[in-house]
Amino acid sequence: MLIIGKYRRIELLEEFEELVEKLRRDSEDGVPIIVEGERDARSLRILGIMGEIIPVKSIRELRRRLEARGVRSVILLFDLDQEGEKLMRLVKRSLEGVVGEINTRYWLRLKTFKKLGFTQVEHLHLVPEKIRAPSRGEEAPSRRKRD
Numbered sequence: 437m438l439i440i441g442k443y444r445r446i447e448l449l450e451e452f453e454e455l456v457e458k459l460r461r462d463s464e465d466g467v468p469i470i471v472e473g474e475r476d477a478r479s480l481r482i483l484g485i486m487g488e489i490i491p492v493k494s495i496r497e498l499r500r501r502l503e504a505r506g507v508r509s510v511i512l513l514f515d516l517d518q519e520g521e522k523l524m525r526l527v528k529r530s531l532e533g534v535v536g537e538i539n540t541r542y543w544l545r546l547k548t549f550k551k552l553g554f555t556q557v558e559h560l561h562l563v564p565e566k567i568r569a570p571s572r573g574e575e576a577p578s579r580r581k582r583d
Contacts (some may be wrong), residue, residue, distance in 0.1 A: 438540045440540075445567055445568070447563060448548070448549070448552075448567050449544075449568065451548065452549065452563055452564060452567065453496065453564070454482070455542065455545050455546070456483050456484075456485070458542075459511070459513075459542055460483075460484055460485050460486075460487075460533055461466070462487075462511060462539075463485050463486065463487025463488070463489075463511075464486070464487055464578040465487075466487065466488075467487070467508075467510065467511055468487070468488040468489070468490050468502070468507060468510050468522065469487065469488070469489045469490070469510070469511045469513055470489075470490050470491075470492060470498065470510055470511065470512050470513065470527065471489060471490070471491055471492070471513050471514065471557055472491065472492060472514050472515060472520065472523060473491050473492075473558070474491050475558035476489075476491065476515075476557035476558050476560075477489040477491055478558070479557060479558050479559065479560045479561045480513075480557070480560065480561075482561040483560065483561050490501060491554065492523070492527060495530045496530075498506060498527070498531075499531060499534055500531075502531065502534055502535055506548070507534075508535065508537065508540065509533055509535065509536060509539065510531065510535050510538055511539045512524055512527060512528060512538060512540050512543060512547075513541055513542055513543055513557055514527075514543060514557065515544060515555055516543075516550050516554070516556070516571070517555045517556070517558045520555075520556075520557075523538055524540065524543065528540065539554055546560075549563055552566050553566070554566065554568065
């Protein structure tokens with residue numbers, strides 16, 4: 437059971453919001469975000485990320501697509517489980533030499549939220565709710581009426 441103190445909860449929420457804001461800005465600046473599937477893309481849209489999000493259907497096709505467009509930088513954002521990590525390495529290796537910068541920093545920063553039970557990008561939009569919700573054993577904020 438994970439118990440997060442009130443102030444740690446605020447820090448985590450601020451860290452998450454900062455991460456999403458930076459991701460949003462990079463996306464608006466034209467950096468494509470590469471994800472595993474359509475549900476991952478939907479979760480990012482819910483968070484307000486409106487730039488190009490590319491679900492991986494075929495690594496070969498992804499490579500051709502980015503190469504044909506001369507894309508200089510991409511963000512890889514895969515699940516934090518073993519399968520996602522494996523795919524991350526495979527896609528990264530495949531894109532080396534095609535794309536100048538392959539950004540995995542967001543993925544690495546998301547590992548902070550793994551302790552909340554978050555491992556899949558498709559649930560990314562639920563992280564703020566999970567952070568705000570009191571854990572078992574924690575008291576919910578008092579809703580006592582004032583006289």
